[in-house]
Amino acid sequence: MLQNILVFDIETIADIDAYRALNGGLTELDDGDVYRLMASERLSEAGSTFMRHHLHKIVAISAVMKTASGELKVWSLGDEESSEYELINRFFQGIDRFSPTLVSWNGGGFDLPVLQYRALFHGINARRYFEIGDDERDFRYNNYLARFHWRHIDMMDVLSGFQPRAVASLDDIAKLCGFPGKLDVDGSAVQQLWDEGNVADIRNYCETDVLNTYLVYLRFEVLRGNLDKTACDQAIQEVQTFLNNSDKAHFQAFLHAWMARQR
Template sequence: MLPTLSFQIQTIPDVQAIRQLYQLDGEIGEADVADFVLQRCRAQSGSDFMPFHLHRVVAIAGVLQQDGRLSVIQRLAADPKDEAAMLADWLTLLRDSRARLVSWDGARLELPVLRHRALALGLPLAEQLRNGADAASHCALSDALSGGHAELATPLGELARLCGLPGEADLNGPRRWELYRAGDSQALSDHNARQAASCHLLWLRQQWIDGALDQAAHLNWQQSLRAAAAALPHAHWRGWLADWRGYDAAQNR
């Protein structure tokens, strides 16, 4: 199979950008700045989703399937000064691997946010993220499964659980900001990595039902991801593996 990278990002309000664009006094605390922009979003659109240019990426993670091997990659930039270096490393990974990107809802979040951040930070884009990149560069599973009906799209965690795979609820904007403000950025990063792994499992399953993978190859790649997660030293993967209810049944088919 061609190299594939299933990935997710986690973002919070870019407090510095919000201060600059809306000329907010420096004495206004970060929490109040974020609350200002979230309330503004609710008033304008009825949701907490911020315009792309007001996001700051704090975590990015992926599952890279390449040359018959599989690895879990997890990055965190809790400090604003670390974001540019984290994204530069990630863009280098994309260029070096030449992997096709897989996301759950990347056409509406990951890709436009990364393009905006690259522009703001002066980072050369990898080919997979450039405007005009074709379907061979990126697959948004949610779009592929829903036929573009975003209003009917299924949450990643819910569909994963229906398939007997580990999956958990998404963190909305206020919850991500709450964790960050509480000094728990690592929890954001860990959740993000688990979501990327669940996304990859759903992509493998979709490849199987579409006929791109036979059952044996599908199970082998599942086993590779399970082994990669089990080998990681971080305790949060134990719970993710324990939630993989369909694994034993699939192995015994």
């Protein structure tokens, strides 16, 4: 790998303030009542309580960074007290600084549209992300916005052959590759964790998701012919060493689940 790789994932909650703004304030209702109204309306509209993209508020962004120089880092942007503005601004500043290859699972269908809407609402500069070759020729035929370019790789999209009927979950694909998959939390629990004030568990969950995505990406690079099996095995071992050397409980749980699956 001769370029910077940034695997990313976001976690979101329903944006109650945005819903209030679009519906006359709803000052007679508390936040819980507004959320239930949102959820009921969305369920009636779409058969699911999963909100439309512009009504998601980002509460965590996690990443695996593999630098061109070989450094491996896993972290969540900002801290538990960081505002949404700070999280999103840090994300786009990282793109400005490192010009990484972005890697995601369903990032084209969810994460990036949400990030774009929220950056728009906050007035955040994302110049390099939106570069398509007007100022930098290298971006003309390989940029972050074009679906069939490689500067952002949405593996769910690519592996399904860009066919919605063929998509699979990250959890399934990670497990079928021999990786841990989801542990004891999934995206449906984020709203409740947020309501309970448990931001740490949201960030921890997001970090295990990007680890799964990175591990699947290593296999994907074998599929593309960019890594041979030996190089892939070495990169996977590097992740295991990173986890083994960490004293963070969620990383140890991830490693334990991984070892159990391999047995």
